[in-house]
Amino acid sequence: xxxxxxxxxxxxxxxxxxxxxxxxxxxxxxxxxxxxxxxxxxxxxxxxxxxxxxxxxxxxxxxxxxxxxxxxxxxxxxxxxxxxxxxxxxxxxxxxxxxxxxxxxxxxxxxxxxxxxxxxxxxxxxxxxxxxxxxxxxxxxxxxxxxxxxxxxxxxxxxxxxxxxxxxxxxxxxxxxxxxxxxxxxxxxxxxxxxxxxxxxxxxxx
Numbered sequence: 001x002x003x004x005x006x007x008x009x010x011x012x013x014x015x016x017x018x019x020x021x022x023x024x025x026x027x028x029x030x031x032x033x034x035x036x037x038x039x040x041x042x043x044x045x046x047x048x049x050x051x052x053x054x055x056x057x058x059x060x061x062x063x064x065x066x067x068x069x070x071x072x073x074x075x076x077x078x079x080x081x082x083x084x085x086x087x088x089x090x091x092x093x094x095x096x097x098x099x100x101x102x103x104x105x106x107x108x109x110x111x112x113x114x115x116x117x118x119x120x121x122x123x124x125x126x127x128x129x130x131x132x133x134x135x136x137x138x139x140x141x142x143x144x145x146x147x148x149x150x151x152x153x154x155x156x157x158x159x160x161x162x163x164x165x166x167x168x169x170x171x172x173x174x175x176x177x178x179x180x181x182x183x184x185x186x187x188x189x190x191x192x193x194x195x196x197x198x199x200x201x202x203x204x205x206x
Contacts, residue, residue, distance in 0.1 A: 019046060052097060087176075096111070105155070107177070121152050131164070
């Protein structure tokens with residue numbers, strides 16, 4: 001059997017070391033790169049991200065990565081996992097800056113609108129997920145499992161069929177998505193212990 005070529009896309013805005021360590025712990029190897037040739041040969045992609053939506057798209061543009069990612073995801077249909085900002089970049093646009101996102105999802109990224117002083121922004125810490133549909137990404141993960149979040153913005157999907165899980169923080173928000181080969185988590189599976197490791201392992205075994 002041909003071994004998968006897993007590439008973590010390096011555009012200078014991600015918690016790459018933690019993800020790489022978890023992949024190695026699961027018994028897989030991965031490359032960290034922004035080079036076209038390496039991304040072109042990938043069977044699976046991970047797009048991490050921490051920080052500002054505008055800066056994320058700016059970095060991807062500066063490194064000339066957008067076109068090759070569009071080809072791999074939309075034409076070749078290889079699995080991609082976006083984590084935190086990485087998932088938000090899948091949307092059309094964000095309230096965090098004026099630039100457009102990839103637009104792979106009919107969705108927008110918006111800031112938490114919370115008037116309750118008990119819920120501070122950024123949302124930081126452990127929260128449970130509610131599964132909205134079946135997915136290989138969720139295989140073996142119990143309903144109500146907890147994952148680790150750090151974010152001030154979240155995704156809102158116009159197509160409800162793209163919603164994989166939701167979580168509650170002042171109100172219900174989308175915490176994971178799936179559209180065909182496109183997977184995304186608002187939380188950080190690489191920081192979420194047992195169930196985060198299981199989720200990464202599920203993705204790596206697609």
